[in-house]
Amino acid sequence: MDRDGHPDGEAEAEGMNICRPLKETIPSADTLATSLSLLGNHMFSYPVERDDGATSDQQEPPDSYLSHVTVHDERPDEEPDSNHRESPQTEDMDNSDCHSNDSRTADGGTKEDVVDIDQSDSGEFVVTMLAKAKLEEQGIGVKGRSSPLLEVGTEETPAFMSHRDEDVTADSWREHRKHVFVLSEAGKPIYSRYGSEEALSSTMGVMMALVSFVQSGDNIIRSVYSEGHTVVFLQKGPLVLVCVSSSRQSEEQLRGELLYVYYQIISMLTQASISRIFEHKKNYDLRRLLAGSEKILDGLLNLVDSDPSFLLAAIHCLPLASSLRDSLSQILQKAITPNLVFSILIAKNQLLTIVQEKTVIEDTRLEPADVHLLLNLIGASSAFQAGEIWTPICLPLFNPDCYFYAYISYLDPPECTVCLLLLSTDKEAFYAVAECKRKIEEAMLAQNSLSLIAKAQSYSVSQVGVSDLRHFMYKPFDVPDNHRQLTQFTSPEMEAPYSSEEEKMRLLDLYRYMHSRIHSTSRPLKLIYHVAERETLLAWVTSKFELYTCFSPLVTKACAITAITKLLRWIKKEEERLFIRYPPKYSTTPNPSKSSRGGKSDQQDSTDNGFLQFVLTRQKLKTLRLTLFQEE
Amino acid sequence: MKKPDVKVVLLGDMNVGKTSLLHRYTERKFKDTISTVGGAFFLKQWGPYNISIWDTAGREQFHGLGSMYCRGASAVILTYDVTNWQSLAELEERFLSLTDTANHDCIYALVGNKADLTDLKAQLPLDLSGASPASLSGTGLHKQVPREEAMALYERILRYKGLDEKSSLPAEKMCFETSAKTGYNVDTLFETLFDLVLPSILRKRNENLVSPTVDLEEYREASARRGKTCC
């Protein structure tokens, strides 16, 4: 039952943010209404016209035109409402008829469905209607009221902050595609992507009121939908993160992005010290410690928007002849010093190779998110590239409570495209680690590595030799024999018609949409064939990989599938070049039985045993090296 | 990397312009900076000597690393912002104790940066390049820290260090007002300090029994090039 002649699997119901009915009526819906209305005035004051959705060429999910508030219980989702078909799709390539059963629900009906569900619950209905009403600028007597939080906020004069002095009352501020705010549980502003936190403290206060209101009813507020906007909340320890987005991404994706923001904050302060600070003083102004880090968070959010690595939670390495990659790894492997745990080489902001300490690699592996945070830090601190940087950094997924010491230096000044990152567990190791860099530099000079690296570049999709294929992203999953491998993906350069920034973003948005469908919590799919206006996309997830492909518009499903078979064959053939196959190891622990390189053992003798301890008790490591940045 | 002969450390609150000062001195430019993370290490060739310079982060977040950067320092540049009184106070409250790990004969300089915002004379770089008359107008910002305040702090630092005022370098000589933006006094600052740490280098070299093939003339020339001290 193809719609509009499109052989398309897109016709099934959307708007699936199934709300579990609230058990009790919301106590003071009034307060919430006020909060929402204030938020509404702040964030979306322009009237949004209703769109019937069904006629949309782009086939956006109809739920993005609805406004409703979703309040989730904290308990795991039970079987969702029976009005919706909820069994996970298990369509596969083998099922040639995979989409014929998709279009059971008409779009208009879907929309009504969702509204009906909302109305069936009194508490939620109130919230929904108020939100909607406010956004349509016909408030129910709440317009004249103002929250005490708001008044406190506006009285504060914005501090002098030259780069962040955007006028928060201007339309241009509201029209940003994605706002991100971080605030403390006590409602103190910590970060805002646009405009200074001070000027925004009223908005932050309103959000906090919203959060604490729903918390009081034992529900954690998770998201608010309105015409054109999704508001997503994430509470992590004493921090509350909020995203207000008109990007039409899924709630899960937005929450994932907020999690990256949280992790980046952790990477600078550690989780343990944040909890300690707020245990000590609920009212603490965390900006004292984060001041100056705004650009790092800004940079992260720009990357999140423009780099699919974050969406896929995988690393994109620079394609390189495996012989060259191996020789670079060997160079890193030979330049070691006690307590060195990771040696990472980066070119053009992409990974060239990564070498890990043996004990570390046995214990765990570096998570893609940690690598993303490192890459972002490097990008943000590269303004003054001639120097050698030595800075504490926490890898939140490795251990959220302790610091590594990162040595960052560019190997090719003044171009500064090849960057060496060495991570040590020893705060005092700067000079020893800088000496490793000197060795690496020498070896690279001898092997002419820099000019070889300079020639390396991302590839063009034309090399795949599949006509109509415009772009793809391929992410292989861990298979047993390379279990300890870094999660990676490969993707060609974005070329015409996706060369302009707008078009790149449009393609990324399509991918994000496909991704949200594939990973939908209510109805995960295995394969989606999506005919969009200007291209056709096919996303496919199996136990071995996740693949997103973009074709020219008129490609048939059969053609696309043939093309993908060819593409997979090509990737298999190029695998060695496209991925870091076996991340090498070295040993810098003073453990003679394990040390295979006799030549280095003299170096290792002088090690204090801090590192071994570090590795072995990684999980319980709350105390070791935590005292470093205590205030007292 | 050549082994550094001597260590100079830049300390001071965030945003006072430490990175900008160093950048102005080494790259002869003023450009947009990003708040420093941790510390950045630079090696400056000064005649036959290698001077290592640590540009540290002023953010409270990195406070714990400060004493490590200062260990064995021969000179510490305590930087504040002339338009921000608190930045001078922070030097005494937060940064002075970090210098406990510095050499006992360490030299201290107090540097009030962003003088271009308050002093007309600092709006013109000494080499007069690139300054249009228009850029001279509208300073507007109130100078919060008179040089006397910095000099008083310098005296307190000497006392804190247990140094004799008479045998130490005078406040008049060690308190600078600079502008990384226009370059005002920046070369003077660094070159005065480098000249002052020379004895420290020579002593260290002698200790290491390396014959110092010093061409002192070279330094005289270098420092004479921009030989105007602050006023």
Ligand SMILES: Nc1nc2c(ncn2[C@@H]2O[C@H](COP(=O)(O)OP(=O)(O)OP(=O)(O)O)[C@@H](O)[C@H]2O)c(=O)[nH]1
């Ligand atoms: N007008 C003026 N602005 C300056 C001057 N020096 C620095 N700035 C500005 O002050 C801001 C901070 O400069 P930085 O050099 O990054 O400050 P910093 O002391 O290194 O700060 P941290 O690295 O965070 O400790 C930047 O916006 C500079 O452009 C100056 O001499 N005059």
Ligand SMILES: [Mg+2]
């Ligand atoms: Mg700096």
